[in-house]
Amino acid sequence: MRGQVLGVDRTSGEGQISGEDGQRYCFRPGDWSDERGPAVGARIDFATEGNRALRIFRLPESDTAPVAYRQPPANDRNKYVAALLAFFLGTLGIHRFYLGRNGTGVLMIVISITIVGLIFTGLWAFIDTVRYLVMSDAEFAHRYARTYPA
Incomplete structure (x- = not known):
């Protein structure tokens, strides 16, 4: 047809x-x-x-230009930057804000008010550091890619 x-x-x-x-x-x-x-x-x-x-x-008589496909935007977040932020400023949840996880970033700040909370968030941040470093680049990009409204 x-x-x-x-x-x-x-x-x-x-x-x-x-x-x-x-x-x-x-x-x-x-x-x-x-x-x-x-x-x-x-x-x-x-x-x-x-x-x-x-x-x-x-068809041969159709001489219009093809549509150029736009690749989805590349992830502008880096797993090594996230790991460094988690290691050095992790108890304040700065790495969570960097990755767009604002809810858990605020939660980490609130928990860090007490000494026990500071120990808990320090452990949490250390686990996040290791997890970011072990995670593949493709998985990191998939999990933490920014979504842009259409």
């Missing part, structure tokens, strides 16, 4: 196609058989399976 690309999400690569039959079909980046990828307004040829477009090829 032939159709036209209606829209493409720049972050996920998913989009919609309007087929010549008047129906709309969804696609994912893996559905493209053409190395140039999707572009809004591109004329295409595709196979269907339900409401999904598969094996999508751009």
